[in-house]
Amino acid sequence: MNPDQYVQQKAAASGSSFYYAFLFLPRQRRAAITAFYAFCREVDDVVDDVSDPSVAQAKLAWWQGEVAQAFAGRPSHPVMQALMPHVPAYGIEQGQLQAVIEGCQMDLEQTRYLDFAGLARYCHLVAGVVGEVAAHIFGQTDERTTAYAHKLGLAFQLTNIIRDVGEDAMRGRIYLPIAELQQFDVKAHEITRREYSDRFAALMRFQAERAHRLYDEALALLPDADRRAQKPGLMMASIYRTLLAEIEADGFQVLHQRTSLTPLRKFWLAWKVQALGRM
Numbered sequence: 001m002n003p004d005q006y007v008q009q010k011a012a013a014s015g016s017s018f019y020y021a022f023l024f025l026p027r028q029r030r031a032a033i034t035a036f037y038a039f040c041r042e043v044d045d046v047v048d049d050v051s052d053p054s055v056a057q058a059k060l061a062w063w064q065g066e067v068a069q070a071f072a073g074r075p076s077h078p079v080m081q082a083l084m085p086h087v088p089a090y091g092i093e094q095g096q097l098q099a100v101i102e103g104c105q106m107d108l109e110q111t112r113y114l115d116f117a118g119l120a121r122y123c124h125l126v127a128g129v130v131g132e133v134a135a136h137i138f139g140q141t142d143e144r145t146t147a148y149a150h151k152l153g154l155a156f157q158l159t160n161i162i163r164d165v166g167e168d169a170m171r172g173r174i175y176l177p178i179a180e181l182q183q184f185d186v187k188a189h190e191i192t193r194r195e196y197s198d199r200f201a202a203l204m205r206f207q208a209e210r211a212h213r214l215y216d217e218a219l220a221l222l223p224d225a226d227r228r229a230q231k232p233g234l235m236m237a238s239i240y241r242t243l244l245a246e247i248e249a250d251g252f253q254v255l256h257q258r259t260s261l262t263p264l265r266k267f268w269l270a271w272k273v274q275a276l277g278r279m
Contacts, residue, residue: 003082004031007038010079017261020270025138026182033137033232039079040100040130047107048171058103067097086259090137099129111173112188119177120154121132127153131233139229148221154231155214160238162247166194166255174202180206194255204252208244215241235270242269 001009010229011019011034018037022030043063051058070080071087071094086092103125113119131153135145159166161175168175169192181188191200215237222230239261247259261269 001078004035006078006225007082008036010038010041011220017266018235020239020263020266021232023267024235024270024274025232028089029137029139030087032083032090033134035079035083035086036092036133036137039083039097042077042079043101043104044126046188047104051137053108056108057105060101060108063101067094067101086137090133092133092136094127096133099125103129107173113175115177115179118219119175122175122177123154123157124150127157129153131156134233135226135230138232140226141229142223144221144223145226145230148218148223148226148230151214151221151235152220152237154241155211155218156236158207158211158214159244162204162211162252163243163254163259165191165204167258169194169255176203176207191255194254196255200255201252203231204254205248208248209251212241231273235273238269238273239266 011022018035022033022037025033043060046056046059046063048091050059065073066077069075070077072086074082075084083092103122106122106125110122113122128150131149132146135149140146140149165174165176174181174188174191176186176191180203184199184206185200186197188205190197219234219237227234242265243259243261246261247254250259254261
């Protein structure tokens with residue numbers, strides 16, 4: 001298996017909503033975003049799949065070294081071998097990849113966030129920076145598109161957090177800010193014990209309303225000049241907002257299940273944006 005086949009398999013196997021947006025890109029841009037997405041999956045999987053934190057830290061440290069080595073012209077991992085040929089064309093910087101790794105390190109070192117400002121910093125590293133790189137690969141021409149990409153990445157990550165509340169709690173992580181748990185009088189042990197209540201539902205409505213607000217703000221920031229090039233991001237926004245609406249319609253039953261859309265529905269939502277130019 002060559003590096004390009006490896007990253008293609010990594011991206012397809014994830015079943016992510018992002019994969020469906022990539023399908024409509026020209027070949028070179030699709031190859032670049034697939035390799036970058038595979039890199040993000042590799043480092044994220046270290047945190048999710050390795051149970052021993054010291055082993056996970058060692059693996060992330062290896063990835064930090066691998067990124068530095070790759071930018072020095074000596075990539076050894078197939079993901080970096082697939083990604084590096086695209087670095088000059090799309091202005092991908094070593095610091096951006098290191099920021100994604102730093103965000104994954106935060107998952108090993110911090111399981112709770114005092115307030116939304118702290119959570120937003122984490123989201124910037126694991127999602128905002130990803131959006132920034134992706135926007136350039138998609139064909140960004142206006143510098144204002146970076147602000148759109150950061151805000152959209154934050155909206156995506158908050159949607160993930162809402163969807164994965166129960167799953168993350170089983171891993172010992174609660175991303176909902178402590179200040180907001182206190183605001184709605186929801187105890188951490190109620191989440192880990194999968195106890196639903198009107199207070200929990202109110203807390204989750206608050207989270208969903210903020211995510212929707214961020215989607216609206218992000219879309220308002222996208223310059224008209226880049227709207228066509230950034231269609232893949234709009235496809236992902238359509239898929240993620242539909243997922244969020246499903247979770248809301250189901251009464252935020254996120255403590256015992258992980259809501260998802262079928263592959264066919266994801267493809268349909270992506271195709272609608274591609275064909276009609278709107279969500």
